[in-house]
Amino acid sequence: MWKTVARRLLILIPQLLALSLVIFFFASLMPGDPFGGLMFEPDFTLDDIEALREALGLNRHWVVRYVEWLRNVIVGDLGRSLVHARPVVDVIGERAGNTLRLSLLSLVFIYIIAIPLGIVAGRRKDTFVDKAIVFYTFFALAMPTVIFAVINLWIFSFRLRWFPFIGSVDVRYIPGTLDFHLSRLRHLILPALTAALLGTVGIINFLRTMIIDSESSDFVTTARSKGVPERVIYNKHILKNASLPIVAGFGPAIAGLIGGNIFIEMIFSFPGMGGLFVSSIQTRDWPVANGLILIFAIATVIGILLGDLFMMILDPRIRIR
Amino acid sequence: MDKVSEPMEKINAPSPLRVIWRELYNDKLALFCLFLFIVIVGTAFIGAAIIDAGETLNQNLSIRNNPPGDGFLLGTDIAGRPILQMLIIGARNSLIISILVAFFASVIGIVFGLVAGFYGGKVDDILMRILDFLTIIPTLMFTIVMIVLLEGTVLNFGLVLVAFAWLGTARFMRMMTLQQGAMDYVKASKTLGTRNIVIIFREVVPNIVPAMTMMLTLTVASTMGIETGLTIIGFGLPPDTPTLGIMISRALNPLAMTSRPWQWAPAALLILAMVLCINYVGQAIGRASDARRRRV
Numbered sequence: 001m002w003k004t005v006a007r008r009l010l011i012l013i014p015q016l017l018a019l020s021l022v023i024f025f026f027a028s029l030m031p032g033d034p035f036g037g038l039m040f041e042p043d044f045t046l047d048d049i050e051a052l053r054e055a056l057g058l059n060r061h062w063v064v065r066y067v068e069w070l071r072n073v074i075v076g077d078l079g080r081s082l083v084h085a086r087p088v089v090d091v092i093g094e095r096a097g098n099t100l101r102l103s104l105l106s107l108v109f110i111y112i113i114a115i116p117l118g119i120v121a122g123r124r125k126d127t128f129v130d131k132a133i134v135f136y137t138f139f140a141l142a143m144p145t146v147i148f149a150v151i152n153l154w155i156f157s158f159r160l161r162w163f164p165f166i167g168s169v170d171v172r173y174i175p176g177t178l179d180f181h182l183s184r185l186r187h188l189i190l191p192a193l194t195a196a197l198l199g200t201v202g203i204i205n206f207l208r209t210m211i212i213d214s215e216s217s218d219f220v221t222t223a224r225s226k227g228v229p230e231r232v233i234y235n236k237h238i239l240k241n242a243s244l245p246i247v248a249g250f251g252p253a254i255a256g257l258i259g260g261n262i263f264i265e266m267i268f269s270f271p272g273m274g275g276l277f278v279s280s281i282q283t284r285d286w287p288v289a290n291g292l293i294l295i296f297a298i299a300t301v302i303g304i305l306l307g308d309l310f311m312m313i314l315d316p317r318i319r320i321r
Numbered sequence: 322m323d324k325v326s327e328p329m330e331k332i333n334a335p336s337p338l339r340v341i342w343r344e345l346y347n348d349k350l351a352l353f354c355l356f357l358f359i360v361i362v363g364t365a366f367i368g369a370a371i372i373d374a375g376e377t378l379n380q381n382l383s384i385r386n387n388p389p390g391d392g393f394l395l396g397t398d399i400a401g402r403p404i405l406q407m408l409i410i411g412a413r414n415s416l417i418i419s420i421l422v423a424f425f426a427s428v429i430g431i432v433f434g435l436v437a438g439f440y441g442g443k444v445d446d447i448l449m450r451i452l453d454f455l456t457i458i459p460t461l462m463f464t465i466v467m468i469v470l471l472e473g474t475v476l477n478f479g480l481v482l483v484a485f486a487w488l489g490t491a492r493f494m495r496m497m498t499l500q501q502g503a504m505d506y507v508k509a510s511k512t513l514g515t516r517n518i519v520i521i522f523r524e525v526v527p528n529i530v531p532a533m534t535m536m537l538t539l540t541v542a543s544t545m546g547i548e549t550g551l552t553i554i555g556f557g558l559p560p561d562t563p564t565l566g567i568m569i570s571r572a573l574n575p576l577a578m579t580s581r582p583w584q585w586a587p588a589a590l591l592i593l594a595m596v597l598c599i600n601y602v603g604q605a606i607g608r609a610s611d612a613r614r615r616r617v
Contacts, residue, residue: 015454026470142600144546146553147589150569154586158579165575262461266554267573277462278554281469289466296459 005309012301019297020073020290021066027286028062069290078291083283088291092273098168099265099272102195103257105188109196110203110253115246117200118207123234125212133208137201145198149267152194163190166269191268195257202253203246210242248310255303258296337530344609351605354598361595365416368409377406378563389583396583399571408587411565415592418548418564422479423540426486431533433487434494439502439521445495452491460485464547468556478558486544490536497529531610538603542596549592565592 069079078088121133157165164170168187173180214220214237223233262274269275273292280288335343345351381401389396395404437448464481471477501507502525510520526533551557552566553573560567565588572578572585608615 015457018454019458023466026466029470138601138604139597142542142597144549144592144596146546146550146566146569147593147596150553150573150585150589154578154582158575262465263550263554278465278556281465282555289462293459293462293466296462297457300459301457 004312005305008305008308012305015301016294016297017070020070020294023290023293024062024066024069027290028065073294078294079287081280081285081288083280083285083288088287091288092276092291092295095271095273095276098270099258099261099274101184102188102192102261102265102270102272103254105192106195106199106257107250107254109192110199111246113196114200114203115207118204119211119234119239121204122208122211125208125215130208133204137204140198141201143198145194145263146267148198149191149194149264152190153267156190163187168271187270191261191264191270194268195261195264199253199257203249206245206249207242211238214238214241244311244314248307248314251303251306251308251310253303255300258299337527340615341531341534341606341609344615345602345605348605351602354601358595358598358602361412361591361598362416365409365412368406369413372406372409374410377402377410378561386581386584388581395587396581398568398584399577404568404583404587407563407568408565408591411563411568411588412591412595414558414562415545415548415564415566416595418475418479418482418558419541419545422482422486422544422548423537425479425483426540426544427490427533427537429483430487430490430536431494433491434496435498435521435525437491438495438498439517439525441499441502449495452488455485455488458485460488461547464551465556468551473559475558475562482544482547486540490540493536494529494533497532498525501525501528529610531606535603535607535610538599538606542599542603545592545596545599565589 072079076089078092080086081088081091084091117133117136121130124130153165156162164187168184169180170183170187173183211234219237220233223237228237258273261272262277264270265272265274266278273295277289277292280286280292345355379402381397383401385397385399385401387393387397387401389404393403393405395408397403398407433448433452437445437452464485467481467484468478471481506524507520510524515524548557548564549566549569552564553570555570557566557570558564568588569585572581577584
């Protein structure tokens with residue numbers, strides 16, 4: 001098993017290398033840098049700007065800059081932000097907490113919503129409840145994230161005034177107090193719920209199909225003929241089988257949430273990594289944008305790998321391969 | 322003896338399009354969605370041809386923020402542009418872009434999937450590694466980077482969307498082709514010495530037409546969603562190409578959202594109606610692609 005993991009991690013290295021090379025190449029094609037606008041500032045002359053570019057090494061060929069960037073990345077240094085004049089790691093780190101909290105809460109909501117619905121739909125196949133749940137999964141799959149977010153923003157923030165529509169915490173509270181954490185949670189709920197309601201489809205469909213298929217499988221027939229109570233058949237036999245892939249879905253799900261929250265963070269004006277990415281692109285702050293893309297790519301691959309690893313640990317049949 | 326030598330009566334399998342139509346015809350909701358979608362498309366294209374786009378897009382500050390009724394059926398936006406006409410032109414633009422992007426993405430994805438799935442072996446290995454590499458790319462971020470990079474035209478915007486929209490189709494078509502390739506009819510053809518290209522296009526493709534159609538429709542819907550999303554967060558089409566997303570993004574501030582819902586709600590609902598209809602029809606077509614899931 002560890003051989004597989006090692007091999008997967010080894011494949012990861014050329015993949016990330018190629019990816020960062022592509023990013024750097026694109027960034028080098030981009031016209032402009034954050035300093036172009038400085039020429040209108042009274043304190044800057046054109047020579048000052050040129051000196052700034054020279055000092056930051058922006059005038060060198062992109063390959064040279066790439067090699068240097070790479071050398072730094074290996075020791076965990078993503079460079080300095082051109083706009084914030086601080087290390088990229090710090091700039092991203094400030095936002096990472098928010099995005100991580102948002103993703104985790106979304107994930108919790110996904111499991112809370114999806115597991116009961118999936119079980120009910122499977123057990124009450126073809127009833128009204130089942131049809132309603134299947135219809136919901138259709139909506140969740142088809143709904144464009146932005147539109148759903150805008151509609152939720154309007155209903156729950158502006159009409160009902162239940163949730164705040166901007167930021168990640170109320171500015172009036174002092175960090176560390178209970179009020180501060182409650183306010184933070186309140187800011188998280190609506191964006192997290194929006195992401196979660198659209199993210200349940202996979203688990204619901206999986207559970208439903210699993211239960212329906214199990215109904216006609218031998219182990220359930222055997223259990224029934226032995227007189228095992230229906231409740232025990234579901235809890236001990238069917239759901240135990242289904243629980244593995246659901247747990248293993250955790251990895252890819254969290255990776256997808258971290259990477260896929262740009263739209264949600266933008267609509268809810270939530271200060272996370274997605275919003276940071278958008279603003280860094282708008283201000284041509286390439287070190288930050290590069291760093292974020294790299295982090296998201298790593299998160300995606302590690303998420304998928306973790307999921308597979310879970311399956312290998314839990315399911316002996318996969319381990320043998 | 323006579324009886325045996327007589328050719329067996331050939332039972333014609335229903336054509337793929339017939340199978341799709343039968344499935345749609347028996348699902349009244351899907352039929353309704355198809356009808357609604359056709360009505361929207363018709364209105365958008367015919368309406369946009371009649372409307373004077375220049376006049377519609379002209380800013381007229383004396384009539385800004387008019388509520389619905391009173392000369393303007395659906396009111397006016399922040400710069401005095403009539404909402405109804407904007408909706409029609411915007412819907413047409415959104416539709417053209419989504420359909421074209423989905424078409425080209427599907428062609429790439431289908432060819433890629435067919436080649437990888439049918440030839441297998443080395444070819445498949447190489448193609449799948451390419452696909453794996455593209456899959457770990459944070460797609461949305463890369464799309465944004467490339468849009469900023471290729472700033473400007475509608476064509477560039479479309480090309481960037483195509484660049485990532487074909488991945489899902491390629492994976493799905495490869496899986497479908499693998500399934501078909503393992504079937505006896507393909508093996509029989511191979512044994513008879515039929516050329517691969519003939520097997521692919523004359524024998525495999527007709528069997529997966531419903532699946533292809535489904536992927537095409539679903540790609541249209543998802544492209545529409547992504548186009549709207551990108552436009553709303555500020556990386557969309559150039560502002561002189563009005564789409565439904567631009568209408569929403571202009572009204573995406575607390576004041577406009579609460580006090581002037583007519584400026585964004587119709588656009589949001591129109592996108593929603595189109596996306597849901599396309600998806601529902603697409604899923605019905607998807608059922609037609611799998612004999613076990615067909616309802617008729």
